Amino acid sequence: MEISGNNLKGELIRNSRKLIEEVFKDDPSYKRVFVWKLGLLKPEDYENEPTIDIRFYGRKYSVSDGMTVKFQTCMNTPIEVGDVLYDIQLDLYLMCIESFDIDETHFQGKLCYCNWILKWQNESGDILEYPCYDSNSTQYNSGESTNRQFTIGSSQHAIRLPCDGNTCSLSSPKRFYLDKATKNPTSFVLTQNDTTSYNYGKKGIVKLTLLESLEDSETDRPDLGICDYIDKKEQDSSGSDKHSEINYKTTIIKSGGSFQRFYGRFFIGNVESDEVKCSWEVIYDYADRLNISIKDNYIEIGVDDDFLVDDEFKLCLHDEKGEYSSSYLIIKIGRLF
Structure with missing residues (x-):
């Protein structure tokens, strides 16, 4: 059976897309958000950036994913697993952890609220800042290990980050700060970078396992939020x-x-x-x-x-x-x- 030169399935898909697009902005759950890119971390950074139309619904909390919200977008604005969105009204970042093409009519999925900005230096000395979801994965202990010589924290954290060249290349013993305290913040060392478990779609997510580590007063810069800091000017001068x-x-x-x-x-x-x-x-x-x-x-x-x-x-x-x-x-x- 043919309708307007297409088969019935194609016509139904076209009509469904058209209907969704026509009423999409009328729903109370409709919002405009930005897609985060490396280097965009302040509201003023987004002044000239394009927005995408999205619907948020079904907010809830889970132990594994923290605060989450479901989303819906039209077919012309797909959201991939690993994409990070920025809600400028609430000043928060959301990472896509599920995304599905629903019968070629629209996209649906789930976002988790990012709760930390992870900072580190790459090999060139540039400071990178990524929104991420941080969860405390310490189990079966109090987060502290004591012996006769000294006491060292043994808490463990799991970090989910968008997958790209910068995050895939992270390896042990890279260290990071995970602490809002500005005085003597706690540092963590990378023990595993899982680049495959969340390897869905074109982007995906990496999962870092971090273990509490000792500070290095000679190289750590709590004021910059960077462990093992290297002065880029000195690095450039030495070549x-x-x-x-x-x-x-x-x-x-x-x-x-x-x-x-x-x-x-x-x-x-x-x-x-x-x-x-x-x-x-x-x-x-x-x-x-x-x-x-x-x-x-x-x-x-x-x-x-x-x-x-x-x-x-x-x-x-x-x-x-x-x-x-x-x-x-x-x-x-x-x-x-």
């Missing part, structure tokens, strides 16, 4: 980014078990420097009870003392001349069985 990395299999050393090996690597930008000599430092009151062997560019650490089980210590990597930024790990001593 290079000199940094170090510790490569490892695990950060748990079992008492009575095999030695764990940690490799030190140094880079100028993305190019590895092979001739830099490692200088290792173990910060631990009972360091003399550890079995430590240093060879060339790696250090091996073992322990055979159950008295030290559940203790933690800090392993630091420097270069002998002090030309590269330092790296560190928190190592935990576990039981063999």
Whole structure:
């Protein structure tokens, strides 16, 4: 059966789209919002940006997604999983976590309210700021681990960010601030970047797992909201980014078990420097009870003392001349069985 040169299905789709578009703005749930782009974080940044028509409805709270709202848009303004919208009236960001094409007539889905702006520096020294959804994923403990030497927080957070080149490239041991306090804010270190679990559509979402970390008073800048800050002017003048990395299999050393090996690597930008000599430092009151062997560019650490089980210590990597930024790990001593 043909109608106006199209099949019946095509005609029904066309009529449905037309009806939705004609009455879309009459609904009380109708709003105009902006699509966030990197670099747009203030209301004045959006003065010359185009808006999209959208309907918000079905607001609710869930433990997994926080505050959420369902949405509807016309076919000519699709919203993809990973898109971030900006509601200028409420001054808030919303991230798309579900999006469906409903029979080619309109889009429906779900947005979660962003509750944090994550900041970090890329390899060029530029400060990046991304709206994100932060949830506390600490379980089965009080968020604090205590041993005989010092007390260190063990809280864990999960961060959802729009997937792009900047967020996909994040890796351990990148550190971030997750704290509204301006004095002694809590910092967290990245332990996992999951780039596949929310890989829906053309964009998607990355999920970062962050573990509470120690502060670094020499490089952290709470006033800027940046951990391990590098002065871009100094970096540009030197023409290079000199940094170090510790490569490892695990950060748990079992008492009575095999030695764990940690490799030190140094880079100028993305190019590895092979001739830099490692200088290792173990910060631990009972360091003399550890079995430590240093060879060339790696250090091996073992322990055979159950008295030290559940203790933690800090392993630091420097270069002998002090030309590269330092790296560190928190190592935990576990039981063999």
